[in-house]
Amino acid sequence: MMIPKSIADLDEALTKCMKCGFCKAACPVFIGEETTSPRAKVRLARAVVRGELEIGRGFKAQMERCLNCRACADECPSGVEPNKIALAARCGLVERDGLPLVKRAIFSGALKRPRLMALGTRALGIAQHVSAIDLQNNPLRNLLPLVGMRRDKDFPILGRRSLFSILPESLDPLGEQKITVAYFPGCATNLIYPEIGIATVSVLRKLGARVIIPHDLVCCSTPVFNSGDIADARELAARNIEILSSVDADLIITSCGSCGLTISKEWTELLGLSEAEPLARKVLDISEFVARYAPDGALGTLDDEDIVTYHDSCHLRRGMGVYETPRQLLKAILGERFVEMELADRCCGGGGTFSIYHPELSQIVADTKMECVEKSGAEVIATGCPACIMQLRDSIVHRKMTQRAIHTIEIIDRALRIGE
Amino acid sequence: MNNPSLSPSALSELVSIVGREYVLNSTEDRICYAYDGQRVECLPDAVVRPADAGQISRILVLANQERFPVVPRGAGTGLSGGSVASSGGIVLDLTRMDRIIEIDPGNQHIVVQPGVITAAIVAEAEKIGLLYPPDPGSVKVCTIGGNVAENAGGLRAGKYGVTRNYLMQLCAVAPTGESFRSGARTRKCVAGYDLVSLMCGSEGTLGVITEITLRLVPMPKYRKSMVATFPDAATAGQAVSNLIAAGLVPATLEIIDNFTLRVIEDYAHLGLPVEAGALVLGEFDGLVELAVEEEGRRGISVLTESGASTIQQADDAAERDRIWQARRVALAALSRAKPTSILEDVTVPLPKLAEMIERVERIGRENAVSIGTFGHAGDGNLHPTILTDERDKEEMKRVEVAVEQLIAAALELGGTVSGEHGIGFCKAPFLAQEVGEGSMEIMRRIKLALDPNNILNPGKFV
Numbered sequence: 001m002m003i004p005k006s007i008a009d010l011d012e013a014l015t016k017c018m019k020c021g022f023c024k025a026a027c028p029v030f031i032g033e034e035t036t037s038p039r040a041k042v043r044l045a046r047a048v049v050r051g052e053l054e055i056g057r058g059f060k061a062q063m064e065r066c067l068n069c070r071a072c073a074d075e076c077p078s079g080v081e082p083n084k085i086a087l088a089a090r091c092g093l094v095e096r097d098g099l100p101l102v103k104r105a106i107f108s109g110a111l112k113r114p115r116l117m118a119l120g121t122r123a124l125g126i127a128q129h130v131s132a133i134d135l136q137n138n139p140l141r142n143l144l145p146l147v148g149m150r151r152d153k154d155f156p157i158l159g160r161r162s163l164f165s166i167l168p169e170s171l172d173p174l175g176e177q178k179i180t181v182a183y184f185p186g187c188a189t190n191l192i193y194p195e196i197g198i199a200t201v202s203v204l205r206k207l208g209a210r211v212i213i214p215h216d217l218v219c220c221s222t223p224v225f226n227s228g229d230i231a232d233a234r235e236l237a238a239r240n241i242e243i244l245s246s247v248d249a250d251l252i253i254t255s256c257g258s259c260g261l262t263i264s265k266e267w268t269e270l271l272g273l274s275e276a277e278p279l280a281r282k283v284l285d286i287s288e289f290v291a292r293y294a295p296d297g298a299l300g301t302l303d304d305e306d307i308v309t310y311h312d313s314c315h316l317r318r319g320m321g322v323y324e325t326p327r328q329l330l331k332a333i334l335g336e337r338f339v340e341m342e343l344a345d346r347c348c349g350g351g352g353t354f355s356i357y358h359p360e361l362s363q364i365v366a367d368t369k370m371e372c373v374e375k376s377g378a379e380v381i382a383t384g385c386p387a388c389i390m391q392l393r394d395s396i397v398h399r400k401m402t403q404r405a406i407h408t409i410e411i412i413d414r415a416l417r418i419g420e
Numbered sequence: 421m422n423n424p425s426l427s428p429s430a431l432s433e434l435v436s437i438v439g440r441e442y443v444l445n446s447t448e449d450r451i452c453y454a455y456d457g458q459r460v461e462c463l464p465d466a467v468v469r470p471a472d473a474g475q476i477s478r479i480l481v482l483a484n485q486e487r488f489p490v491v492p493r494g495a496g497t498g499l500s501g502g503s504v505a506s507s508g509g510i511v512l513d514l515t516r517m518d519r520i521i522e523i524d525p526g527n528q529h530i531v532v533q534p535g536v537i538t539a540a541i542v543a544e545a546e547k548i549g550l551l552y553p554p555d556p557g558s559v560k561v562c563t564i565g566g567n568v569a570e571n572a573g574g575l576r577a578g579k580y581g582v583t584r585n586y587l588m589q590l591c592a593v594a595p596t597g598e599s600f601r602s603g604a605r606t607r608k609c610v611a612g613y614d615l616v617s618l619m620c621g622s623e624g625t626l627g628v629i630t631e632i633t634l635r636l637v638p639m640p641k642y643r644k645s646m647v648a649t650f651p652d653a654a655t656a657g658q659a660v661s662n663l664i665a666a667g668l669v670p671a672t673l674e675i676i677d678n679f680t681l682r683v684i685e686d687y688a689h690l691g692l693p694v695e696a697g698a699l700v701l702g703e704f705d706g707l708v709e710l711a712v713e714e715e716g717r718r719g720i721s722v723l724t725e726s727g728a729s730t731i732q733q734a735d736d737a738a739e740r741d742r743i744w745q746a747r748r749v750a751l752a753a754l755s756r757a758k759p760t761s762i763l764e765d766v767t768v769p770l771p772k773l774a775e776m777i778e779r780v781e782r783i784g785r786e787n788a789v790s791i792g793t794f795g796h797a798g799d800g801n802l803h804p805t806i807l808t809d810e811r812d813k814e815e816m817k818r819v820e821v822a823v824e825q826l827i828a829a830a831l832e833l834g835g836t837v838s839g840e841h842g843i844g845f846c847k848a849p850f851l852a853q854e855v856g857e858g859s860m861e862i863m864r865r866i867k868l869a870l871d872p873n874n875i876l877n878p879g880k881f882v
Binding site for chain 2: 012015016018019020021022024025032033034035037040043044047052053054056058059062077078079
């Protein structure tokens with residue numbers, strides 16, 4: 001479903017909803033009050049379209065209360081996508097009321113300037129270092145609730161060197177070249193977790209890929225359109241499309257469920273950019289690349305590893321349809337030390353900027369996830385998306401748990417014994 | 421749209437009973453509590469979310485003083501308008517009362533609050549090797565309180581019965597606010613009027629259920645699934661009747677007509693035999709492997725003798741899954757085919773199945789409306805589903821006529837307007853036609869005796 005020009009264009013989708021309520025079984029932010037359910041979002045949007053309801057704070061609050069985890073869309077017998085209806089409503093609201101100041105500064109300004117982003121992140125990193133805010137007993141933490149954050153908020157360590165400053169734009173394979181790939185690391189990997197990018201590139205090179213990492217790539221646009229800012233999202237997407245189209249690569253590799261989903265589907269389907277179609281067909285999640293290109297026997301076993309469970313990134317699983325492969329790879333590497341947790345496909349509560357704007361609700365969603373992690377007995381949570389890692393680590397700290405959250409590719413990289 | 425019947429003083433009293441955050445009356449909240457799973461909506465004046473029986477009792481006393489309607493609601497997945505506030509007043513949202521109180525493997529019972537989701541009961545029972553058999557289509561979201569109030573059925577009713585068959589004891593609050601208990605945690609109980617059965621299926625008109633003790637049964641260990649194709653739906657219907665008449669008791673026996681079959685295939689690409697006139701899907705289950713195998717064998721021979729073109733059996737879980745996949749996606753496929761789908765619930769005595777199916781086909785043809793029929797044929801319950809677009813006013817008129825004719829046909833054949841969805845207001849115009857004026861009068865007297873001010877769920881079938 002493409003974002004319609006106005007909310008009135010939604011009529012067809014809104015009529016399709018038969019209000020069976022099956023979506024309520026899956027929605028992580030539905031907490032008993034009907035108004036918080038996906039079905040209610042569809043109904044409220046319909047009320048606005050049909051002139052039964054004035055757009056006000058209540059409507060806005062419900063439309064913003066969505067992780068875009070797509071679980072409701074999966075449950076819906078009628079093919080309604082309540083998440084996209086909420087998204088369309090947010091777009092309508094942004095068009096009407098504009099973006100909040102902070103988001104406007106980031107989406108219209110910083111995200112389009114990769115160097116500024118890198119600089120800003122480093123500046124924040126210095127502030128983080130000087131203030132020692134990471135220490136849980138730092139008295140400065142008493143100020144956090146004033147800006148809507150939890151006192152014990154876990155901050156990712158910022159201000160390390162970005163992936164783009166660590167790795168060159170082109171890297172040769174370790175052995176014989178079999179393929180050329182473009183790697184789209186995404187902001188979180190580039191600026192916050194470069195180790196995920198390093199592991200991904202390492203795996204790609206071990207498996208015979210020449211890797212191109214264009215350093216002028218910008219944000220994939222997920223957080224931007226999720227906030228309802230379609231104009232800036234299109235601009236970001238268009239810039240990425242231009243850059244990626246000029247790279248002569250057989251595949252576009254992603255290591256982030258959200259980036260992967262956005263490039264492979266949302267640029268064309270949601271943003272309506274048909275020029276992204278040739279790129280969309282080339283997108284492959286790194287785990288799928290490993291499954292497809294690792295020669296027999298290349299993937300060794302790891303004996304030292306703790307017990308590992310796997311958390312499905314919503315966008316990787318329901319968006320890109322990748323969920324069996326990462327599990328198969330982890331099983332191959334870890335054997336019986338890989339355990340499934342219950343509700344592995346339940347959202348962690350991150351939802352991009354959702355965890356920042358709805359810190360309490362985000363942690364209510366995380367409660368379920370972390371209970372399942374605890375019950376699984378795993379010491380390590382592997383997942384395929386850096387945004388989930390950020391949320392999982394924050395949730396671990398918040399609950400004083402001891403588990404570690406890492407990217408699946410970090411385990412795979414260690415197990416892949418080629419060129420060593 | 422109704423006139424508000426809730427005074428500001430009543431509203432503030434409600435707030436003092438349940439707390440500010442549990443009284444919802446914004447326009448957004450009211451819109452979201454105006455609907456259930458059927459099409460007609462009515463705005464309540466407010467939504468109240470009580471925490472326990474004590475609060476419910478106080479709310480009902482207040483409602484009698486102030487004379488505002490109270491409409492109990494679970495998950496709002498009903499298909500007859502039972503939880504819609506058709507006369508205004510408050511919707512009483514019972515989903516906060518969602519505790520599983522105890523489970524007893526020795527006595528094989530479970531005690532739950534009304535807001536527990538039915539699937540959670542099934543899961544809890546499964547942990548100790550027991551089964552709660554009623555499985556309405558909305559089992560993952562609907563609440564047990566709603567199941568009891570509507571006497572919900574499901575796919576396994578032919579062998580295992582419906583919600584009523586699993587009720588041991590109920591606690592409830594009467595319309596005038598008094599708490600009462602009926603039934604016992606025993607296999608037998610004839611102590612006084614059977615108020616448990618009276619409450620079950622009363623659709624929230626006679627009391628608010630606050631605690632439910634359900635009987636559980638041993639989990640069947642063995643299953644035998646099969647799927648048969650038939651040249652036409654009536655032959656398939658007759659085969660189902662024959663199978664039951666032969667003394668066989670399948671856990672599930674479903675029918676899918678050609679129209680639905682094609683819609684499913686278009687949607688899910690399962691490689692279904694779209695040329696077949698109808699499919700019959702059956703499953704036998706039990707605790708003894710040999711018995712299940714024998715029932716399966718006899719089932720196959722009855723289906724063969726009844727004119728099945730092909731029969732396929734499931735030998736393992738994967739094949740079983742494939743067989744049932746078609747049935748599982750039936751509703752999804754039908755509801756995606758057209759913007760609006762209207763699900764009927766007619767049920768006939770088993771020997772009349774073939775005739776009912778023929779009538780459904782004729783009614784669709786004569787009114788030029790698309791009707792897909794699937795359903796729980798093994799218990800005579802069909803779900804003819806009319807596919808339309810509610811924005812097409814002209815077609816909607818023909819749809820209404822078709823619905824009336826479907827119901828008339830079911831009644832003529834000695835059946836009922838609703839096997840498992842309830843009457844609410846959707847089927848209220850047809851109730852007298854089915855049960856007769858004498859029965860209607862008794863129902864009205866019961867209602868008047870228990871609810872003299874007509875507080876609980878007014879404007880429904882009674």
